[in-house]
Amino acid sequence: MTPTRVLLADDHEMVRAGFRIILGSQPGIEIVGEAATGAEALARAAELKPDVICMDVQMPDMDGLEATRRIVADESVTSAVLILTTFDRDDYLFEALGAGASGFLLKNSTPEQLIDAVRVVASGDALLAPAVTRRVIERFGAPVEKSTAPVTPPAALETLTDREAEVLQLVAQGLSNAEIATQLFVGEATVKSHVSKVLQKLGLRDRIQAVVWAYENRVAVPGG
Known part of the structure; x- marks a missing residue:
């Protein structure tokens, strides 16, 4: 190796x-x-x-x-x-x-x-x-809670399948691949594949960017 x-x-x-x-x-x-x-x-x-x-x-x-x-x-x-x-x-x-x-x-x-x-x-x-995720959520998620204006989903979101969009929301909550696999009743390798496709389709580098992107684009709402 x-x-x-x-x-x-x-x-x-x-x-x-x-x-x-x-x-x-x-x-x-x-x-x-x-x-x-x-x-x-x-x-x-x-x-x-x-x-x-x-x-x-x-x-x-x-x-x-x-x-x-x-x-x-x-x-x-x-x-x-x-x-x-x-x-x-x-x-x-x-x-x-x-x-x-x-x-x-x-x-x-x-x-x-x-x-x-x-x-x-x-x-x-x-x-x-998780502690870092919470601070990212606090920074980027706060405006979402205060806003009542209708939100137009970003066009890039439409390129995701329903399962990929679901995985993105779970990533934005700070869940690991293993935790997502448990919640969705699938294998960890399957989750990893979904995450890779999400990052590729949205043009993101890693999970950290995915969390920021989700909250900036109001894809994930704290407590929702």
Whole structure:
């Protein structure tokens, strides 16, 4: 099995050392490089083409959010970016999602959560923990509750089958593939296929974008 290649970007050497020990000891994960600044992370990403970049937010020269934005915009780099920060701040969270990050994790998470997060984003999925989902819903769902104006469904929604639209609503509620499979009485592989088709038809990158899209377009209504 080809190992998941990881780049560590953090301006604190001790933090990088800790991540290196945690991740490097896992089968199937290889640390291929490190960066101490945002600009260095950008250069190393282009040079090494890692599968996953563990990206700190506050770094010299260029912060991790701007580095993420540029990495995601570079078509020659297909790395998934996992934001890791000490600061549990909504502005960081939403700017990270807007920049194209595939995951957002606090540094006080357990080693097991870090390992799982790297594997999740490396698989092409997005790390969308329930707590993060709730904050996305609070941000994008609030206007829906207050509005009584008739809503015209976006044209892209008409390209989805009834089952795909149902899966989109469950994704927007923060359910995992396994939870959706249980609710719909289908296999997890079937759900994964539906999610992939939803993302493809709507032109979305990952589950995080699907949640934001659903609430921005009033496809999912909190409590509905």
